Amino acid sequence: MAESLKDLPSDYSENAEEEIGGAASVPVPMPDMSLPASFDSETPTHRYRFLDSSNQWLVRPVLETHGWDHDVGYEGLNVERLFVLKNKLPLSFSGKVTKGKKDANVQMEIASSAKYGEGKATSLGFDMQTVGKDLAYTLRSETKFCNFRRNKATAGLSFTLLGDALSAGVKVEDKLIVNKLFEVFIAGGAMIGRDDVAYGGSLEARLSDQNYPLGRTLSTLGLSVVNWHRDLAVGCNLQSQIPIGRYTNLVSRGNLNNRGVGQISFRLNSSEQLQIALIGVIPLLKKIVGYSQELEVEQ
Numbered sequence: 001m002a003e004s005l006k007d008l009p010s011d012y013s014e015n016a017e018e019e020i021g022g023a024a025s026v027p028v029p030m031p032d033m034s035l036p037a038s039f040d041s042e043t044p045t046h047r048y049r050f051l052d053s054s055n056q057w058l059v060r061p062v063l064e065t066h067g068w069d070h071d072v073g074y075e076g077l078n079v080e081r082l083f084v085l086k087n088k089l090p091l092s093f094s095g096k097v098t099k100g101k102k103d104a105n106v107q108m109e110i111a112s113s114a115k116y117g118e119g120k121a122t123s124l125g126f127d128m129q130t131v132g133k134d135l136a137y138t139l140r141s142e143t144k145f146c147n148f149r150r151n152k153a154t155a156g157l158s159f160t161l162l163g164d165a166l167s168a169g170v171k172v173e174d175k176l177i178v179n180k181l182f183e184v185f186i187a188g189g190a191m192i193g194r195d196d197v198a199y200g201g202s203l204e205a206r207l208s209d210q211n212y213p214l215g216r217t218l219s220t221l222g223l224s225v226v227n228w229h230r231d232l233a234v235g236c237n238l239q240s241q242i243p244i245g246r247y248t249n250l251v252s253r254g255n256l257n258n259r260g261v262g263q264i265s266f267r268l269n270s271s272e273q274l275q276i277a278l279i280g281v282i283p284l285l286k287k288i289v290g291y292s293q294e295l296e297v298e299q
Contacts, residue, residue: 027051033063048073057081062098075099089114105130119146136162150177160193167193182207198228234258244268 030052032045050061062076076098083091095108111125120143127138142156154173159166171189178184188201203223219240226233237255244250248270256262 027053062096076105085112106135117145120144131162134163136160151175152177165194167191181209196229198226200224200226232258 028051030050033048048061048063052058058080060078060080061074062078064073064075076096078094078096080094081092083093085091089112091110091112093108093110096106098105106129108128109125111123113121113123115121122141122143124141125139127136127140129136138158138160140156140158142154144152144154146152152175154171156171158169160168169189169191171187173185173187176184176186183206185204185206186202188199190200191198201224205221207219209218220238222237224233224235235255235257237253239251239253242250242252248268251267251269252265253267254262254264
């Protein structure tokens with residue numbers, strides 16, 4: 001094609017090249033949106049069709065799926081783009097603007113991340129969103145690093161400005177992989193705002209089978225602590241999944257807090273035995289029969 005264009009007159013060849021280049025950037029129709037059920041005789045999918053071009057800015061309409069019949073249904077726009085600064089630093093931008101009859105909402109996020117050294121990465125983000133009649137601005141940063149082969153640590157900071165109130169938070173996380181069967185996850189953080197401080201932390205230990213999920217044996221122990229306004233809340237939860245046969249699992253869960261409130265539950269999952277699933281229908285039928293008898297007595 002290039003050789004044949006050279007043999008043509010200059011004016012003709014330039015026009016042909018422009019046509020060929022323009023054909024590559026022709027907008028392409030996007031797939032039709034999945035619209036909710038309607039009482040209309042025909043689904044007006046043609047109203048919601050839009051084009052996807054080669055422009056780096058991705059602009060899409062925001063559809064209100066719970067609107068009225070015969071309504072257009074558009075409530076805003078969603079804009080996205082990915083930048084690369086100096087061919088090394090990625091930067092993403094996303095924004096969403098919605099407008100109703102009474103209020104308008106704005107959501108925007110700018111995020112970037114950079115890797116340096118071995119196993120180290122830092123991310124930085126800025127968020128803006130509508131909260132009531134005010135705008136909330138959040139600046140956050142997070143650093144992840146592997147200081148040991150089986151240890152992964154994370155530290156983060158955040159600052160939020162809402163009206164005239166400024167709040168700040170800090171968090172520290174650490175994941176220790178002891179071996180293929182056992183791992184521990186520890187997290188802690190604090191939040192301060194208007195001379196008020198809240199602390200929190202969690203500990204999670206997981207024990208799994210070496211062949212998990214083939215072996216399907218998994219046990220998790222979790223502890224959580226929250227201190228706010230000198231009110232200490234401590235919770236503990238335990239979950240265990242034990243295989244019974246080839247296609248059946250027994251899942252047990254239990255939780256308890258320092259106020260003496262707890263719960264214990266057992267669940268049996270099976271992908272083969274239909275009669276086990278039918279057993280679960282018995283309490284439901286019993287409840288329905290009892291409810292119908294109560295209605296007869298009232299009448």
